[in-house]
Amino acid sequence: MSEAGGDRGCGSPAPQRAPWSLVATTAALCLVTATSMWTAGAAPMTREEKQKLGNQVLEMFDHAYGNYMEHAYPADELMPLTCRGRIRGEEPSRGDVDDALGKFSLTLIDSLDTLVVLNKTKEFEDAVKKVLRDVNLDNDVVVSVFETNIRVLGGLLGGHSLAIMLKEKGEYMQWYNDELLQMAKQLGYKLLPAFNTTSGLPYPRINLKFGIRKPEARTGTETDTCTACAGTLILEFAALSRFTGATIFEEYARKALDFLWEKRQRSSNLVGVTINIHTGDWVRKDSGVGAGIDSYYEYLLKAYVLLGDDSFLERFNTHYDAIMRYISQPPLLLDVHIHKPMLNARTWMDALLAFFPGLQVLKGDIRPAIETHEMLYQVIKKHNFLPEAFTTDFRVHWAQHPLRPEFAESTYFLYKATGDPYYLEVGKTLIENLNKYARVPCGFAAMKDVRTGSHEDRMDSFFLAEMFKYLYLLFADKEDIIFDIEDYIFTTEAHLLPLWLSTTNHSVSKKSTTSEYIELDDSNFDWTCPNTQILFPNDPLYAQSIREPLKNVVDKSCPRGVIRVEESFRSGSRPPLRARDFMATNPEHLEILKKMGVSLIHLKDGRVQLVQHAIQAASSIDAEDGLRFMQEMIELSSQQQKEQQLPPRAVQIVSHPFFGRVVLTAGPAQFGLDLSKHKETRGFVASSKPYNGCSELTNPEAVMGKIALLLRGQCMFAEKARNIQNAGAIGGIVIDDNEGSSSDTAPLFQMAGDGKDTDDIKIPMLFLFSKEGSIILDAIREYEEVEVLLSDKAKDRDPETENESQNQSAEQTTPGSQEVDLVDGASPEDSPLNSHPESSSPAATDSATASASPSQQNSDPTENHGPPGFDGECTYLDEDEEQSETEEDSNPNVSWGKEAQPMHPILANWNEDMEAIEMMEKEMEKREMMKGEL
Ligand code: DMJ
16 A cells, blocks of 8 residues: 555545555455444454454365366366366367467466465466466467456456466565566467457457467457457556557457547447447447346456556446446346336346446445345345346346356455445355355366256366456455555456556556547446445445345345336336236237337238337337337247246266266256256166167166166157166166267257156156266266256255265375276367357357247236236245246246237337347357257
């Protein structure tokens, strides 16, 4: 703090001073109050307990980093289920998510500064030497500019920042001579060709060896990028310029930001999710604070903090005002349309927005930060992790969770701001859940499905770059860290850049801003930073009092965002017709439709299409009602399709040394024992002979009383089931014959019956893709006796074996003591299956949508099959109830109207408003489950 030289409040203009006093002010102010405020609420945590939790974080980091270094390095990432490195081109492509992998030992570089924060200075020194010795930045591989910037350039710069700090201290890194910085500079120059567009916005991808346009580059034809992709460069690029004196990097990043600012939608001051890098037209006009936009806002505020340039703060404040006006519907943050910001673009939120409360703390706007964080925490308590997307009534919308750190980040910043020990308890829960549900013998595995507890074979580098840093810092006291963390700013990947850069090599010309910015009316958020100075000392229970009304928001109450949707209908009156009430046979309804400009088209195949032409509506208000009706209809349809799908099942390996820690995502069968209704089936596995199970088994004695393993193909699934059942098997697992296939990259499907009555099949049957299947086969090879649990949801780990498992995991962190080597020598092949559109990259995160079959709608208005957010009762179904609803909804006899009238809404006109929704629909189709195949 010594160089801060300022004590101004958040957001107040002080152009002559180093801007990082903002960080200091927020943190210092709130920490001072922390000691005296706890007369009620969460009990203070003792120093011993905090240290215990900090040590637990260290042990977890060792488990993740140790396994990466031992089993994956120099690969980019660890695959924790198969316990090997993920090498691009040697694994089935996962689409955009693989663009982070540049064959540059991503996880090692992303972990560098975490090692120093966690006091592992010796390991840091070793890691830096490895980076300098082994990492090649000149690979013929196409990478994401955004990911390479935040993870690799940021990682190198964070490493350099702490290397020079350590060198100065005089004990470690004495040999260091800016080598990491030189690598960063080399990488910076490699990224620069991406900016060769008229707009100055970078291409989304670049070939590290060949750049952009050359034929060998295999990139450079893209037209669009996401706003975050183009707007999350300034911290790393400016740091690179200021560290090296080469101003070009900062200039390019500024130009991209200037262009985005120019292109903001002028009436709402919002930006869309994707933009054309040549024309600057918004390609997707929906706007939120999560996927695709998130770190653009983050970097405006942090660029002000790091660089001392007021224009960034002014831009941030302008956007922030718009966010609080339109997107923030506390405790929710809901996407809207940039041209019609009172219209919500979705009724679900994505997990990436969990960083926003942390940013609000930096802004000094504590109240909404507490509210949103509390809402998110309750979603986490319900599902153990934050699902990639969840609806306004907190149901899972996209069940994956790749161990994202955003919620831990916000928890840390809220603790810094409030000193409320409640946030330490939150951190403790995060640690417990990670150990309980994500920890596997070889690292931590992403959750494939938070509902079933099944895993995905991935451990993203950001887990080490961010999660452990924020969790460790949460419990650390000042003396637990070897440097002053307040002297640094966190990049979006939690890399540390020193605040003294604001006064170094400060030669890049700033844009003149005098007449550019609108005078803001900030009466809307008079709780912003300066007020916290008054609030905390006066009201020690401030944070708790904000959380209290939200305590049951997930389980019981109607979220406010939903109420706002209701409110946004014209002046208090109800909409003329709700989608869930609509019946195509009701003449009154048809009349209302007509007024709203919605026409009904009966297709030859018996389906009904809805088309809206706004210009045919009786008035602009009716047109708006029509648009709302169509939106509701899409949501309804999407929700119902989702409910009609059988959710995935779980195969959990429960025998030594797994003890339930490895959970594989399995496809259900449309026949046999329904695992969602019955107790799970537990048994040892045995391969059937013939392995395809297509004729009477020749080894009934081996499968009797066991769970039979079968190879997919040659005959119907039901036939296989009958053959193993006749041999006395208590269950069956069909393993895909398509070598290399995986639930990470291929959509899961249900095994269909054989078109005949399958009531005779009584045993449960599950399907595993080849990669998941080979985890079981390899386990058999290694341990012979392998016991599994077939269920709809992973069961708690056996408490009897929990300790043993923990000990084993701890042992594995000791080099050379690894006991589990699951797939030594496995030879994966490229999967011929379509790649799965899941990604952590901002550009691709929008694939978080439901799959749908709109053909079965219930006309009974007393039954709530509509989008829950629009229901007056606003009830929440817990998992069991959700399940039974699923079963009911899949009943083909449920009809829509008097006779079954399938319907498929199509949108016409008003494209501008509806493009985002159409895009969601397309994604839905992509993700639709494959059905009824062999
Ligand atoms: C990280 O790579 C960065 O935080 C990025 O800005 C978005 N989120 C991922 C982790 O979830």
